[in-house]
Amino acid sequence: MADIPIVYTLTVCPACDALRAAWKRDGIEYQEIRVDQSQDDPDTALDYAATVPxxxxxxxxxxxxFEGQTG
Structure with missing residues (x-):
């Protein structure tokens, strides 16, 4: 398990944009995986949920x- 959060996102996603902006502002480190830019990651993300982040x-x-929003 990673020592920072892993976040599955989409390139175009208001909830993902809000998370990225808030965590950048707050200095929170994370590994972002954009599921729309990879062949393998969408299947891995679907193991957890059908929406992002x-x-x-x-x-x-x-x-x-993120804060009650999904994309």
Whole structure:
């Protein structure tokens, strides 16, 4: 398991944009995986949810959406 959150996003996604902006502002490090730019990552993301953003925390917790928004 990574020591920073892994975030599955889409390139065009208002909720993903909000997460990126907020976490950048707050200095939160994360690994972003844009599922629309990879052949393998959409299937991995679908193991967790059918919408983005999907946040996988280092302790294994999974959060879908950001501040009540999904994309």
């Amino acid at each position: 999907i946040i996988i925390y280092p302790d294994g917790r999974v959060e879908v959406g």
